[in-house]
Amino acid sequence: MxxxxxxxxxxxxxxxxxxxxxxxxxxxxxxxxxxxxxxxxxxxxxxxxxxxxxxxxxxxxxxxxxxxxxxxxxxxxxxxxxxxxxxxxxxxxxxxxxxxxxxxxxxxxxxxxxxxxxxxxxxxxxxxxxxNPASRQLPLPLQPSEDEMVGASPQMLDLFKNIRKVASVDAPVLITGESGTGKELAALALHERSARHNKPFVAVNCGSLPNGLIQSELFGHEKGAFTGASQRKIGRIETASGGTIFLDEIGDLPLELQVNLLRFLQEKTIERLGSTEKIHVDVRVLAATHVDLEAAIKDGRFREDLYYRLHVLKIKIPALRDRKGDIEVLAKYFFNKFFNEKRRNVKGFAPSALQLMNHYDWPGNVRELISRVRRAMVMCERRLITPEDLDLDRRNGERQVTTLESARNSAEMEAIRNALHKNNNNLALTSRMLGVSRATLYRLMEKYSLMPKP
Ligand SMILES: Nc1ncnc2c1ncn2[C@@H]1O[C@H](COP(=O)(O)OP(=O)(O)OP(=O)(O)O)[C@@H](O)[C@H]1O
Structure with missing residues (x-):
């Protein structure tokens, strides 16, 4: 029958x-x-x-x-x-x-x-x-919230776990990672998960303030402390009272201010410029750097004692190129986010664009990905975003597969993706098709962040 x-x-x-x-x-x-x-x-x-x-x-x-x-x-x-x-x-x-x-x-x-x-x-x-596996697009969280930290790679899942752990301990945290990897976002996530979440989160970029202003910006000043100080100013540390201060680009803090910061971390008191009164301030300090502070210590540009004070807890955010599993997820997340802004007729990414994004080196990390996706959505004249819309040159993408190991990894990940897709995520059928044991398949799926979402 x-x-x-x-x-x-x-x-x-x-x-x-x-x-x-x-x-x-x-x-x-x-x-x-x-x-x-x-x-x-x-x-x-x-x-x-x-x-x-x-x-x-x-x-x-x-x-x-x-x-x-x-x-x-x-x-x-x-x-x-x-x-x-x-x-x-x-x-x-x-x-x-x-x-x-x-x-x-x-x-x-x-x-x-x-x-x-x-x-x-x-x-x-x-x-x-x-x-045609390259045409597969990843499902996204449906309603992303503002300032949500997005990631599905094992490295990011680990990071989320560490943020939750570190958030509950009221000690300084040093956040490291290349520029644009999301250090400020991680600091905010830390603050929001800490007991201080109802109090202020104040971010200061130590690299963007002129040298002469940093001290009064951080610690405040009294009226008449210097020419032009026509009234008292409350510094950022005091403004963050009860909450968290995030000192971005801490490596750019001039040496003489590093001493003041160290004193604050030790004594929990500040002195406004032009005053000798010690004011007690209860603030948690989070600091971030994209430069190698240990090298800065060797060069005499950063105080070792301050480094150890800030370094009590450490969070490292990996570069985007080292967590390939996040590229598509982030690209679709931002596509979705900007879609409502623009309401254009663009439907998604062409397979060639996704492939190239996965091989691209992302020197500017997530910040670069955001600006490329945003630009592509404006430039795109077809239904799907192409490598040209992203301004990613094909040779550039291919050139990034520099080592045999990374070429092998890419091919392995693609083969597993294909087989999973063909077999509707059935692990027994997929492992048979690929000629590996289920345990090996499971391990590789973890390695390449191909585990289905619960
Ligand atoms: N995992 C992520 N999910 C969503 N958005 C992200 C993520 N990582 C970074 N971003 C976004 O990328 C941009 C850059 O992030 P952020 O400013 O936190 O980077 P940074 O490491 O502090 O950079 P810099 O060292 O240059 O200050 C921000 O718009 C941020 O919201």
Whole structure:
């Protein structure tokens, strides 16, 4: 007897009307899984990994809710087919979503034969895309919050763990990492998870203040302390009272002020410029540097005793090129963030752009990635962002694979990704396809941050 192979199909009913043609769709060999909200639709996607999804809309004249809208934009592992009432064709908003994110649409009530044919074609398209692994785009958190620290690589997961640990201890923390890796964001995350979160977080960039001003900026001054000091000024350390002060580019602090800072760390008191009164201030100090402070100590530019005071706890943020697993995640995160700003017709990244981003060296780290994505969204004239829009020269991307080890790693990661995708994340089938044990596959998935999100 010929057995029908059932395929899963998500039916996301965003409307108040009942779903249509449920029996007919099931009879045609689909396993229809019904969802009425984003959460249950997401659960179905994770659990049953369908390749086709139907979305039914109301004849509303208004907008879809933001979570639903984001959901359609972010979920690209399925081909969407829309069912819309005739009058929704005049709704500009619905038309935009459908033209950007959907494979096809039918007006309600749909013709059974035609709808089934569309579902078949949509499945064909989904399979074709699956065979082209570079076109795979990562799902994103749906509603990113402001100042959220994003990352999915093992290095970032470790960092999040360390931030939580260090946040609860009221000692100075030295945050190191190249420029643009997110040191200030980490400092803010630390403050927000500490007992001081209801008190001020004050950031000072020691490198951007003129030498003559730093002392009064940090410690304040009394009226008449120097020419032009027409009134008393409260310094940043005092402003942060009860909370946290973040001293960015601490390596740029002049030596004579390093002494004052050291005294403050030891005695918890400050003296305003022009006064000898000691004022007690309760502030936690976080400091960051992108320069090698140990080398600065050897050169006599940084005090060793201050270094050890600041270095009680240490957090190191890895460069973006050393956590490849985060590049796509961050690129999609910022794409999503700026999308609502711009409302352009750009749908995502071309496979070639993603590939190049993954191989690029990112000397300016996350800050550079943000500005390239932002620029690309403005420059892009097609539906998908290309390497040219990102201003990433192809040779540059390729040139970054300098060592045999990194070339081998890239190839290994790509092969595992392909196989996982082909086998719908089934580990037994994937390990068989790759000719490795499940334990090895598991280890490699961890190494390349390919573990599915819970
Ligand atoms: N993991 C991340 N998730 C989201 N945004 C990030 C992340 N890391 C950095 N950013 C963003 O990148 C930009 C640069 O980060 P930040 O200013 O914290 O870097 P920095 O290491 O302090 O740089 P510098 O040493 O030049 O001061 C900011 O806009 C920040 O919000």
């Amino acid at each position: 010929h057995e029908i192979e059932y395929r899963n199909l998500l039916y996301f009913n965003t409307s108040c009307s009942p779903p249509v043609l449920v029996d007919e769709i099931n009879d045609a060999g689909w396993n229809l899984r019904l969802a009425h909200d984003v959460q249950s639709a997401q659960n179905i996607l994770l659990k049953y990994t369908p390749s086709v999804a139907i979305a039914q809309f109301d004849d509303t004249s208004g907008r879809l809710s933001v979570p639903i809208e984001n959901f359609f934009r972010n979920v690209d592992q399925v081909e969407w087919v829309a069912l819309i009432p005739k009058n929704a064709m005049s709704n500009h908003h619905i038309k935009q979503i459908i033209s950007e994110s959907f494979y096809d649409f039918h007006t309600l009530p749909p013709d059974t034969e035609k709808l089934l044919a569309t579902l078949g074609h949509a499945e064909g398209m989904a399979l074709m895309k699956r065979d």
